[in-house]
Amino acid sequence: MKAAFPSGTRVRPPALRIDRLPGAGLGLNEGRDTVLGNLSFPPPTPGEQRRTDMERTGGNAVGFRPLYRQVYDTLLRRLADAVWQPGQILPSEGVLAAELGVSQGTVRKALDALTADSLLVRRQGRGTFVAEHDDKQSVFRFFKLRPDGAVAGTPTSRVVAIAEAAATIDERDRLALLRNARVVRLERVRALDGRICLVETIAVPSSLFPGLAAMELPNTLYSLYATRFGITIATAHERLKAIALGPDKAPLLGVPAGMPVLEVDRVAVDLEDRPVEWRLSTCLTEDIHYASVLR
Secondary structure: OOOOOOOOOOOOOOOOOOOOOOOOOOOOOOOOOEEEOOEEEOOOOHHHHHHHHHHHOOOOHHHOOOHHHHHHHHHHHHHHOOOOOOOOEOOOHHHHHHHHOOOHHHHHHHHHHHHHOOOEEEEOOOEEEEOOOOHHHHHHHOOOEEEOOOOOOOOEEEEEEEEEEEOOHHHHHHHOOOOOOEEEEEEEEEEEOOEEEEEEEEEEEOOOOOOHHHOOOOOOHHHHHHHHHOOOEEEEEEEEEEEEOOOOOHHHHOOOOOOEEEEEEEEEEEOOOOEEEEEEEEEOOOOEEEOOOOO
8 A cells, every 4th residue: 555645754643622621721732742641742833833823713813812912811801800809919920820721921921911001000029919990090090180390189079960861972972872871971170289170071871880870979980980880990092182162161160261271082991891981071271281101
């Protein structure tokens, strides 16, 4: 019988599929030999590994993500599911690595990325904790107005009005809501160093924040969102524009209508990538500025 392969050709045995039990990790091969009983198979070639990874992501090459990003996504899902609460310490890198079936270096890289995204906090000698949206953090991360030539203080706020109502067309568009959706809409003024500098109109879906309209609201809403409703703000998308102050906002700011002001249009997104808050801020800029650090 004629040989099916030329002499000297190395024939790889057919791949064995070994399904892990639930909780046994990501099932990601990190280059180690696979051993089953007395059989030992060498790790896959780079091309075979790429095909395996593509199959894991639905066969779409565009969907391929590095190993640490897959660990990042797994940990992010746990944060979104409130497996760990704000301020709670995470398991050690070694424990997470053993659970997920990856190296500690891979876990460390994923934790570093989550820390860079302000979702986790590293504390020297203590461990890694879920970030909390306290006043100090929100001032430096989400409140970008600073007084000219002075050290930024914590802004104060006063609620002018709050009520639940049917969502407007703009609110439905910005929050990706259905036609009959309802929102909690509030208006408040904020001050720096005792001087009112902006008016905020905020809308959030009523379905995600039941009872919000009847609550006494703190200065930092994002902390309330996380502790009372289990919604952590991950990112915020802002659009800035110079406009003329309208007559409806002028009395709240104590300046004439038509005055030039800065409008900040922000949509805040949670850990599940859902738009959960639309905030429209009208800001005086005579003695303050909008500060942003680009990296």
